[in-house]
Amino acid sequence: MRTEPALVSVPEGRADATKLAASGVSKTFRNARGEVVSALGEVDLSIRDGEFVCLIGPSGCGKTTLLNLFAGLDRPDTGEIAMDGKPVTGPGPDRAVLFQEPALFPWLSVRSNVEFALELIGVPRAERTERAMDWLRRVHLGRFANAQPHELSGGMRSRAALARALACQPQVLLADEPFAALDAQTREILQRELQEVWSETRNTFVFVTHNVREAVFLADRVVLMSAPPGRLVAEHRITAPRPREYEDVLLSKVVVDIHDHLLKEVEKVVEREREIA
Amino acid sequence: MSNGNGRLRSAGGQIAPRLAAIGLLLLAWWATTATGLLSESVLPSPGAVLSAFAESFATPDPPRESILQATQASLVRLVVGLTVGIVVGTAIGLAMAASAFVQRSIGGLMAGLQALPSIAWLPLAILWFGLSERAILFVVIIAAIPAMAIASASSIRLVPPLLVRAGRTLGARSWVLQRRVILPAAVPGYVAGLQSAWALSWRALMAGELISTGGKGLGHLLDANRQVFLVSRIFAVMLMIIIVGMVVEALFGVLERRIGNRRGLLVAA
Numbered sequence: 313m314r315t316e317p318a319l320v321s322v323p324e325g326r327a328d329a330t331k332l333a334a335s336g337v338s339k340t341f342r343n344a345r346g347e348v349v350s351a352l353g354e355v356d357l358s359i360r361d362g363e364f365v366c367l368i369g370p371s372g373c374g375k376t377t378l379l380n381l382f383a384g385l386d387r388p389d390t391g392e393i394a395m396d397g398k399p400v401t402g403p404g405p406d407r408a409v410l411f412q413e414p415a416l417f418p419w420l421s422v423r424s425n426v427e428f429a430l431e432l433i434g435v436p437r438a439e440r441t442e443r444a445m446d447w448l449r450r451v452h453l454g455r456f457a458n459a460q461p462h463e464l465s466g467g468m469r470s471r472a473a474l475a476r477a478l479a480c481q482p483q484v485l486l487a488d489e490p491f492a493a494l495d496a497q498t499r500e501i502l503q504r505e506l507q508e509v510w511s512e513t514r515n516t517f518v519f520v521t522h523n524v525r526e527a528v529f530l531a532d533r534v535v536l537m538s539a540p541p542g543r544l545v546a547e548h549r550i551t552a553p554r555p556r557e558y559e560d561v562l563l564s565k566v567v568v569d570i571h572d573h574l575l576k577e578v579e580k581v582v583e584r585e586r587e588i589a
Numbered sequence: 590m591s592n593g594n595g596r597l598r599s600a601g602g603q604i605a606p607r608l609a610a611i612g613l614l615l616l617a618w619w620a621t622t623a624t625g626l627l628s629e630s631v632l633p634s635p636g637a638v639l640s641a642f643a644e645s646f647a648t649p650d651p652p653r654e655s656i657l658q659a660t661q662a663s664l665v666r667l668v669v670g671l672t673v674g675i676v677v678g679t680a681i682g683l684a685m686a687a688s689a690f691v692q693r694s695i696g697g698l699m700a701g702l703q704a705l706p707s708i709a710w711l712p713l714a715i716l717w718f719g720l721s722e723r724a725i726l727f728v729v730i731i732a733a734i735p736a737m738a739i740a741s742a743s744s745i746r747l748v749p750p751l752l753v754r755a756g757r758t759l760g761a762r763s764w765v766l767q768r769r770v771i772l773p774a775a776v777p778g779y780v781a782g783l784q785s786a787w788a789l790s791w792r793a794l795m796a797g798e799l800i801s802t803g804g805k806g807l808g809h810l811l812d813a814n815r816q817v818f819l820v821s822r823i824f825a826v827m828l829m830i831i832i833v834g835m836v837v838e839a840l841f842g843v844l845e846r847r848i849g850n851r852r853g854l855l856v857a858a
Binding site for chain 2: 385403405409411415428476
């Protein structure tokens with residue numbers, strides 16, 4: 313993997329401890345016809361404590377697979393996933409996950425969804441409501457705390473899922489294209505809000521997306537994955553100070569760079585599909 | 590406001606066709622009897638059935654019990670039998686959901702049993718238990734078990750994997766995951782199972798009471814009225830059976846709507 317030179321400013325030399333590490337990790341699946349398909353080639357990736365990393369790549373490159381491995385929802389075929397140097401063996405509340413859909417429990421109100429998550433990590437009953445309301449207000453859902461999830465718009469549901477994840481004060485947040493189903497405007501608003509909230513919490517963040525602009529806007533580091541079987545092919549450090557603006561010219565230049573690179577990887581996928589067809 | 594109006598209008602839209610169908614049926618029925626071609630002992634007029642229905646609340650004479658007593662006796666049997674059937678069926682269903690082996694073995698058996706009308710068990714039940722209360726209860730229970738087992742197993746298997754994954758990443762494990770995530774998510778499918786179990790048990794109960802003569806209950810009352818050729822009273826008992834069915838279905842409708850509104854599910858009219 314080659315590292316692109318810093319494009320915006322000199323990187324801060326925070327030589328923090330590694331929070332999450334994938335070493336020599338690969339994963340295969342059986343498809344519907346029973347053939348073994350490689351979802352993820354050998355991947356090595358270290359993520360520093362408090363770092364915001366975006367994974368981008370063509371569809372089928374294994375971004376989601378890698379995220380699920382970090383979450384502990386899947387086990388790698390080879391290699392190891394470790395957090396704070398200890399192997400990850402299953403899912404846990406220290407690594408909150410934002411799925412492609414908000415995954416709220418439909419039988420619970422928005423507030424109860426957050427309170428349930430707090431209950432699971434052992435927060436005493438007396439504190440749950442206050443803590444849930446605090447996080448719901450931070451994502452501008454205070455007034456909708458007693459609504460049922462289906463009564464909210466798509467963007468509000470995504471916010472509720474974010475509040476549920478953050479309320480548990482996880483060490484790591486793993487997000488799998490959490491805004492992919494939203495319209496462009498809502499998506500932009502949520503990206504700004506996420507940036508705001510994250511600036512306060514500074515959780516380690518792994519964010520999967522196929523939207524280059526989103527990745528550059530949010531990340532400290534954008535990691536580009538290859539056409540399947542996914543490997544890491546390049547990374548770009550984004551050192552622009554926060555809060556960032558969408559209109560930032562320097563950021564736009566990085567977006568164009570990464571976009572060209574991503575396009576080449578997508579073309580590889582398309583060519584391969586044409587060969588098969 | 591407009592919402593309330595819309596709801597009213599749609600409720601009217603649902604009820605009007607039903608009323609029209611019932612009205613048309615009554616009209617045809619009345620017209621047939623009014624021609625005088627059929628005697629009252631074959632097809633009594635709607636009026637005769639209605640007055641027989643009213644009388645059967647009071648007259649305990651030929652059949653020994655009023656229609657209310659018979660209804661009560663039948664409902665007690667239903668509640669007892671259905672409760673046992675639900676408990677046993679749910680337990681089997683949970684085991685089917687928990688183990689692929691149980692699903693393949695017992696699950697296959699349940700699917701087979703569902704094809705067998707439960708009244709087909711009655712001859713066997715009479716041989717085992719005699720012409721007794723227990724024989725009827727057995728048939729009611731056996732009617733509910735396969736439906737409950739299959740519904741509870743499939744409602745658990747069909748829980749969206751996303752919700753299970755979300756629960757696991759939030760830290761819910763084993764028993765907590767089952768009780769707080771999987772079971773609540775399975776509720777709508779389970780209620781649908783209850784609904785079909787009740788209907789199957791009710792039919793089995795009526796058939797069982799009808800065949801194992803003597804004793805109390807709406808099925809017995811049907812047969813008692815047949816023996817003394819009181820056709821209008823047979824119709825009156827049938828009317829009562831239908832009314833009980835409609836009341837229970839309406840209660841299920843309320844339950845379904847409540848669950849559906851809470852979760853944003855579409856509820857069929």
